[in-house]
Amino acid sequence: MVAVFNKELLSWYLITLKLKETVEAGVSRCQESPTPTGNLSLVSAQQQADPWKNSVEVGSDNDEAKTICSDYEWVISVRDKLEQARQDELFGSWSKLSIYRIPKCxxxxxxxxxxxxxxxxxxxxxxxxxxxxxxxxxxxxxxxxxxxxxxxxxxxxxxxxxxxxxxxxxxxxxxxxxxxxxxxxxxxxxxxxxxxxxxxxxx
Known part of the structure; x- marks a missing residue:
C-alpha cells in the first residue's frame, strides 16, 4: 500500500492520467481516417482540446474525438494559409505595386x-x-x-x-x-x- 502524503498532488496525478488516456484515444481515431494533411502526430492535451489556446477539455466519446480531429485539421489549414500569405508578402511584389487596373465593376x-x-x-x-x-x-x-x-x-x-x-x-x-x-x-x-x-x- 502506498501512503498518500498530499491528497491534492494525488488528485492532479489522477486527472493527468485520465487526460492522457482521453487524448491517446482521440489521436488514434484521428489517425485511422485520412486527412488532407496526412496522419496527425501525437500532440499535447492542450492542442487536441483547443489548438488555439492552452485550455484543456476532457472528452472520451466518439463524437467528441471527431470534433477534436476536425477542429485540429481546420486550425492547421488556417495556419498553412496564413504562412502562405506571409511568404507572398515576403517574396511577392505586393508591396511594390503602385499602379493598379480599374476594376470592371x-x-x-x-x-x-x-x-x-x-x-x-x-x-x-x-x-x-x-x-x-x-x-x-x-x-x-x-x-x-x-x-x-x-x-x-x-x-x-x-x-x-x-x-x-x-x-x-x-x-x-x-x-x-x-x-x-x-x-x-x-x-x-x-x-x-x-x-x-x-x-x-x-x-
Whole structure:
C-alpha cells in the first residue's frame, strides 16, 4: 500500500492520467481516417482540446474525438494559409505595386471616365489603334528633349533599361510587352509628359 502524503498532488496525478488516456484515444481515431494533411502526430492535451489556446477539455466519446480531429485539421489549414500569405508578402511584389487596373465593376457605369480617349500613358492601353495618332507627338517630344539637352538617345534608353525590372514591378498583373517595347514606351511617355509640363508652365 502506498501512503498518500498530499491528497491534492494525488488528485492532479489522477486527472493527468485520465487526460492522457482521453487524448491517446482521440489521436488514434484521428489517425485511422485520412486527412488532407496526412496522419496527425501525437500532440499535447492542450492542442487536441483547443489548438488555439492552452485550455484543456476532457472528452472520451466518439463524437467528441471527431470534433477534436476536425477542429485540429481546420486550425492547421488556417495556419498553412496564413504562412502562405506571409511568404507572398515576403517574396511577392505586393508591396511594390503602385499602379493598379480599374476594376470592371467601376468601369461599367461610365467606362469613358477610365479608358483613355486621346492619349495613353503606360502599358495598360499601349498599342491600341485609336490612340496611335498621338505616337508621332511622343516622338516629337523626345526629339525636342534631345535637341535641348544635346544628348544621345542611347543614354535615355540605356538608363531606362536599368530601371525596367523595377518599373514593371509597379504595375498590377502581367505586362506582355517585350523588353524593347517596354523601354521605348517608358522613354517616349516620360519625355511626352515632361514636354507637356514644360509647355503648360511656359504658357
Amino acid at each position: 467601376l468601369q461599367e457605369p461610365d467606362d469613358k471616365s477610365y479608358i483613355p480617349q486621346i492619349v495613353s500613358l503606360g502599358p495598360y492601353h499601349y498599342g491600341k489603334k485609336r490612340l496611335r495618332e498621338m505616337d508621332r507627338h511622343k516622338w516629337r517630344s523626345l526629339n525636342q528633349v534631345l535637341k535641348r539637352t544635346k544628348q544621345d538617345v542611347r543614354i535615355y534608353f540605356n538608363s531606362m533599361k536599368e530601371l525596367e525590372e523595377k518599373a514593371r514591378a509597379c504595375y498590377e498583373g502581367t505586362i506582355t510587352l517585350s523588353s524593347n517595347e517596354f523601354v521605348e514606351m517608358m522613354v517616349l511617355d516620360g519625355c511626352f509628359v515632361l514636354e507637356l509640363f514644360r509647355g503648360a508652365a511656359g504658357g
